[in-house]
Amino acid sequence: MHIVIMGCGRVGAALAQTLEQQGHTVAVIDQDPTAFRRLGSGFGGRRVTGVGFDQDTLREAGIEEAGAFAAVSSGDNSNIIAARVAREMFGIDNVAARIYDPRRAEVYQRLGIPTVATVRWTADQMLRRLLPSGAEPLWRDPSGGVQLAEVHTTPSWIGHKISTLQEETGVRVAFLTRLGEAILPSSQTVLQEGDLVHVMMRTDEIAKVEAAFAEGPEEGGH
Numbered sequence: 001m002h003i004v005i006m007g008c009g010r011v012g013a014a015l016a017q018t019l020e021q022q023g024h025t026v027a028v029i030d031q032d033p034t035a036f037r038r039l040g041s042g043f044g045g046r047r048v049t050g051v052g053f054d055q056d057t058l059r060e061a062g063i064e065e066a067g068a069f070a071a072v073s074s075g076d077n078s079n080i081i082a083a084r085v086a087r088e089m090f091g092i093d094n095v096a097a098r099i100y101d102p103r104r105a106e107v108y109q110r111l112g113i114p115t116v117a118t119v120r121w122t123a124d125q126m127l128r129r130l131l132p133s134g135a136e137p138l139w140r141d142p143s144g145g146v147q148l149a150e151v152h153t154t155p156s157w158i159g160h161k162i163s164t165l166q167e168e169t170g171v172r173v174a175f176l177t178r179l180g181e182a183i184l185p186s187s188q189t190v191l192q193e194g195d196l197v198h199v200m201m202r203t204d205e206i207a208k209v210e211a212a213f214a215e216g217p218e219e220g221g222h
Helices: 010-021 033-039 055-060 076-089 102-110 123-130 162-169 203-215
Strands: 002-006 025-030 046-049 068-071 094-099 115-117 135-140 146-151 172-178 181-183 196-202
Touching: 002 010, 002 076, 010 025, 010 033, 025 033, 033 046, 046 055, 055 076, 068 076, 076 094, 076 102, 094 102, 146 203, 162 172, 162 203, 196 203
Parallel strands: 002 025, 002 068, 025 046, 068 094, 094 115
Antiparallel strands: 135 146, 146 196, 172 181, 172 196
């Protein structure tokens, strides 16, 4: 996959290096050409000097062939504008914006832009939004038989109750991350767009659980 990153600070440089190591092609945009030093001499991707929400700059970075876009500059407004341009003008589905002010997260989420607040930021969180697939283990019990994992859910689960999800996939939902906040759901809690689902499951059933989450609910099940 080709991935465009706006912002070559510590976060952007770390993301770029990780994604390239995973076999993706990467282009990094920054207004300051000296920022590209953070990428190191081994980085093989594109370095594009310019404003990350400028359409010509984005085209130079290969946005038209991209499968994902990350806005991780130091400015909240620039990040959300760039994320919206990538989503709305170029049709990029996997878009994520880093924000410093968590009070803005809800507003951005309503615009359909997944956000990662700096306070809770980890490279793993950003990667999960850019490359959403399968299950990401978060904890295993000492015997290795049970694990807590964040599992990617297909959009067809949106609007369904936690109880339906648990019955059809055989997992226990431990908690949800909604708008940057962890919440403990009840069986009646309904999944919303943007929810990250963290479940407890048997380690030997990971493949089965991933498949059930990817397939979506059975017809008519709410």
